[in-house]
């Protein structure tokens with residue numbers, strides 16, 4: 001089964017007016033899940049990076065299997081209050097609200113090259129907060145990869161400094 005056919009749309013979630021793209025059916029179908037990770041792998045394999053950073057929660061679903069396949073370390077970027085060590089934080093706005101993300105200050109060695117992974121690019125607020133934290137910790141952002149890009153929200157425009165990969169544009 002193609003992962004492209006496993007994304008369903010749920011209107012008015014989590015707020016009225018938002019058309020929510022639900023990726024959960026991909027992970028229920030091993031063939032679709034496999035195809036997804038294979039496609040992502042083929043798109044990012046030319047990039048030069050040391051670690052994959054995944055954004056909680058849906059970024060973990062794709063970041064962890066990809067990191068394992070590519071023999072790279074995985075770094076979690078989490079919502080506030082979840083990481084136990086010393087953290088750096090960044091506040092941000094997204095398509096349907098605002099929040100705070102955190103990373104461990106010692107998550108990677110200064111100068112490391114990091115590929116950021118998330119499931120979906122909407123306004124780009126979430127990934128921009130992640131870039132800000134990585135750069136403040138003296139990391140180099142090697143690229144940004146997503147399953148799905150909502151092009152009408154123009155998130156890509158604020159990310160023009162970096163290679164941006166998305167498997168599906170909507």
Ligand SMILES: O=P(O)(O)OC[C@H]1O[C@H](OP(=O)(O)OP(=O)(O)O)[C@H](O)[C@@H]1O
Nearest residue numbers: 056057058094095121122123124125126
């Ligand atoms: O480009 P943006 O407008 O910032 O939106 C994209 C973000 O929104 C969703 O996360 P959400 O905060 O809903 O969290 P979840 O992954 O924990 O469900 C999605 O997984 C991205 O991280």
Ligand SMILES: Nc1ncnc2[nH]cnc12
Nearest residue numbers: 019020021022095120122
């Ligand atoms: N429309 C949407 N569907 C799923 N996740 C999202 N994150 C931000 N906007 C979203």
